Amino acid sequence: MVETLLQGVLLGSLYALFALGLSLMFGVMRLTNVAHGDLVVLGAFAAIAIATVLPWHPLAIGAALLVPGFGFGYALQRYLLNGTLGKDPLPSMVVTFGLSIVIQNALLQLFSADPRSLDAGALGIDSVQIGAGIALGTLPLLILIISLACTAALQLLFDRTALGRAFRAVSDDREIAELMGLDASKIYALATAIACALITLAGVLQGMRTTVSPSDGPLLLLFAFEAVIIGGMGSFWGTFVGALILGVVQQIGFHFDPGWGIWFGHLVFLAVLVVRPRGLFPRTH
Amino acid sequence: MSAVLVQTHGLVARYGDAQALFGIDFELHAGELVAIIGANGAGKSTFLKALTGLVGVPRQTVRYADENIGGLRPGEIVRRGLTMVPEGRRLFPSLSVEENLLMGGFAQRPGPWSLVRLYALFPILKDKRRLPATQLSGGQQQMVAIGRALMSNPQVLLCDEISLGLAPIVIKEIYDAMPAITAEGMSVVIVEQDVSVAQRVSQRLYCFQEGRVALAGDSKALTREQISAAYFGD
Numbered sequence: 001m002v003e004t005l006l007q008g009v010l011l012g013s014l015y016a017l018f019a020l021g022l023s024l025m026f027g028v029m030r031l032t033n034v035a036h037g038d039l040v041v042l043g044a045f046a047a048i049a050i051a052t053v054l055p056w057h058p059l060a061i062g063a064a065l066l067v068p069g070f071g072f073g074y075a076l077q078r079y080l081l082n083g084t085l086g087k088d089p090l091p092s093m094v095v096t097f098g099l100s101i102v103i104q105n106a107l108l109q110l111f112s113a114d115p116r117s118l119d120a121g122a123l124g125i126d127s128v129q130i131g132a133g134i135a136l137g138t139l140p141l142l143i144l145i146i147s148l149a150c151t152a153a154l155q156l157l158f159d160r161t162a163l164g165r166a167f168r169a170v171s172d173d174r175e176i177a178e179l180m181g182l183d184a185s186k187i188y189a190l191a192t193a194i195a196c197a198l199i200t201l202a203g204v205l206q207g208m209r210t211t212v213s214p215s216d217g218p219l220l221l222l223f224a225f226e227a228v229i230i231g232g233m234g235s236f237w238g239t240f241v242g243a244l245i246l247g248v249v250q251q252i253g254f255h256f257d258p259g260w261g262i263w264f265g266h267l268v269f270l271a272v273l274v275v276r277p278r279g280l281f282p283r284t285h
Numbered sequence: 286m287s288a289v290l291v292q293t294h295g296l297v298a299r300y301g302d303a304q305a306l307f308g309i310d311f312e313l314h315a316g317e318l319v320a321i322i323g324a325n326g327a328g329k330s331t332f333l334k335a336l337t338g339l340v341g342v343p344r345q346t347v348r349y350a351d352e353n354i355g356g357l358r359p360g361e362i363v364r365r366g367l368t369m370v371p372e373g374r375r376l377f378p379s380l381s382v383e384e385n386l387l388m389g390g391f392a393q394r395p396g397p398w399s400l401v402r403l404y405a406l407f408p409i410l411k412d413k414r415r416l417p418a419t420q421l422s423g424g425q426q427q428m429v430a431i432g433r434a435l436m437s438n439p440q441v442l443l444c445d446e447i448s449l450g451l452a453p454i455v456i457k458e459i460y461d462a463m464p465a466i467t468a469e470g471m472s473v474v475i476v477e478q479d480v481s482v483a484q485r486v487s488q489r490l491y492c493f494q495e496g497r498v499a500l501a502g503d504s505k506a507l508t509r510e511q512i513s514a515a516y517f518g519d
Contacts, residue, residue, distance in 0.1 A: 172379050180388050181391045
C-alpha cells in the first residue's frame with residue numbers, strides 16, 4: 001500500500017507539470033487551451049526528432065527546447081490566441097480545438113501512429129532503494145523534484161515579482177491594468193510563453209518516462225484539467241496537490257486492476273465537482 | 286489665466302450602442318481644479334473615459350499639451366501624463382494595497398509621487414499596505430485608488446465620483462488632501478454628484494446634460510438657480 005501511494009505521488013508530480021501551464025493560462029486570461037495535451041505531445045516529439053540527429057541526453061535536449069518552447073508560446077498567444085479573447089469563451093475553445101486537430105494530424109503525418117519514447121539511458125532503469133523492499137525509479141524521483149521546483153518557482157513569480165503582479169492585475173481587470181500603461185496582449189503572451197516552456201519540459205519527461213503517440217494529447221489534457229479542477233484555482237500549490245491526488249487515486253485503481261486507474265481518477269474528479277465545485281483550495285477572495 | 290492644458294472641441298463619443306456625447310467643448314488650464322456635475326447619464330463618465338482612451342474618439346477632438354491625443358491607447362495617454370481614478374475605484378482585488386499602488390507607477394513617469402510621499406499623505410495606507418486592497422473600508426479604498434493614479438505622476442488627474450457611497454466625514458478627508466495634490470502643479474478634473482461639494486472645491490464648473498454642456502462658469506459666481514436649471518433642464 002505504501003508503495004502504491006508513493007508511486008501515485010510520483011505519477012501525480014508528472015501530471016502537475018502538465019497542469020501548471022493550463023492553470024497559468026486559465027488564471028491569467030480565462031483561456032481554456034484545448035490543445036494543451038497536444039502541445040505536450042508536440043514537445044515530446046520535438047525532442048524525439050532532435051534525438052535522432054543529435055547524440056545528446058534527453059534531459060539536455062529538454063533544457064535546450066525550453067527557449068524555443070517559450071518563443072513558440074509567445075508567438076502563439078500574440079498572433080493567434082489574443083484575437084480569440086473576449087467575454088465569450090467559445091472562440092478561444094474553438095480555435096485551440098482546431099489547433100489540437102492540426103497538431104495531431106501533423107504529428108501523425110511526420111511520425112506515424114506508433115508510440116515512441118526517448119531513451120533516457122541508465123536514468124531510465126536505475127532505482128533508489130528506500131528500505132522495506134520498496135524501490136523507486138530514479139527518473140520518477142527526478143521528475144518529482146523538477147515538478148516541485150517548477151511549482152515553487154511559478155508561485156514565487158506570481159506572488160513576488162513585478163511580472164506576477166502584472167499577471168494578477170490583467171486577470172483582475174484588464175481595462176484598468178491598461179489604464180495604468182500595461183499592454184495586456186504582451187502580458188498574455190508572456191503567460192502563454194511560460195506555460196509552453198513548462199509544457200515542453202513536461203512533454204520531454206513524459207517521453208522519457210513512458211511512450212508518446214500523436215493521439216495522446218486529449219487524455220493528457222484531461223489529466224491536467226482534472227488536476228486543476230481538483231486543486232481549485234487558488235494557487236499553483238493547489239494545482240500541484242490536485243495532481244498528486246489524481247496520481248495517487250489512479251495508482252490505487254491500477255493496483256486493483258490495470259483497467260481501473262484512469263476510471264478511478266475520473267470518479268474522484270467528479271466527486272470533487274459534486275462536493276466542492278470550486279476545488280479543494282479555491283481562491284479566497 | 287494660465288495656459289490651456291486640455292481642450293476638447295466638439296467631442297462626440299458613443300458608449301456601447303448609444304451616443305453619449307454630442308459635441309463637448311471643454312478647457313482645463315494648468316493648475317486648475319475643474320468640476321463636472323450633471324444627472325446620471327449626462328455623459329460625465331464617458332467624457333473622462335474619452336480623455337483617457339478607454340472610449341475611442343477621433344484623434345483631433347482631444348488636445349493635450351499641444352498634441353492631439355484622441356483615441357490613443359490608455360497606456361500611451363498615461364505615459365503623456367493624463368490619468369484617471371475610475372468610477373467605483375476598481376482596485377485589483379488580487380493585489381495588496383502596496384501592489385495596487387505599484388501598478389499605478391507602471392508607466393514610470395518621473396515626478397514627485399512615490400510610495401513614501403503617498404504614505405505621508407495617507408498614513409493609514411502604510412499600516413495596511415500588506416492587506417488585500419478589498420479588505421479596506423470604502424474611504425481607505427478610495428485613498429488607494431487616488432494614490433494609484435498619483436503614482437503615475439500625472440499632470441492631469443481625472444477623478445470619477447470619488448465621493449460616491451462614502452460618509453460625509455470621509456469625503457471631507459479625501460477632499461482635504463486635494464490642496465496637497467494640486468500644490469505640485471497638477472491639474473484636476475472631478476466628476477461629482479454632490480453639487481455643493483463640487484462648487485466648494487473647484488474653481489470652475491461644467492454642468493453636463495444629456496451629452497451636452499448645459500452650463501459652464503466660475504464655480505463661486507454661479508447661483509443655485511443657474512445650476513439647478515442646467516442640471517434638470519428646462
